[in-house]
Amino acid sequence: MAIFRFPFNCDISISLVIVVERLEYGVDAVKELLSTLTSDERCGVMLEFEDACQDLFAQLVTDAPQWTEWIV
Known part of the structure; x- marks a missing residue:
C-alpha cells in the first residue's frame, strides 16, 4: 500500500478526500x-472531516474511539 506524503502547505481538502477513500479500507x-x-495537518484534516462528512466521521468515531490519540 502506498503512503502519501504531503508538504506542510498541502491542500487539506485533498487530504480529506484521501481520508474518506482510506476509510473504505x-x-x-x-x-x-x-x-x-504533521500534527497541524492531522488536526485540520480531522476538523474538516467532521464538518464535511458527519456520517462518515461518526462511523470513524464508533469504529475507533481512540482516534483522538492519532492526531497528537
Missing part, C-alpha cells in the same frame, strides 16, 4: 495516512 488505513502528516 478501515480505520487502520486512515491511521496510516494521518501518520504521514
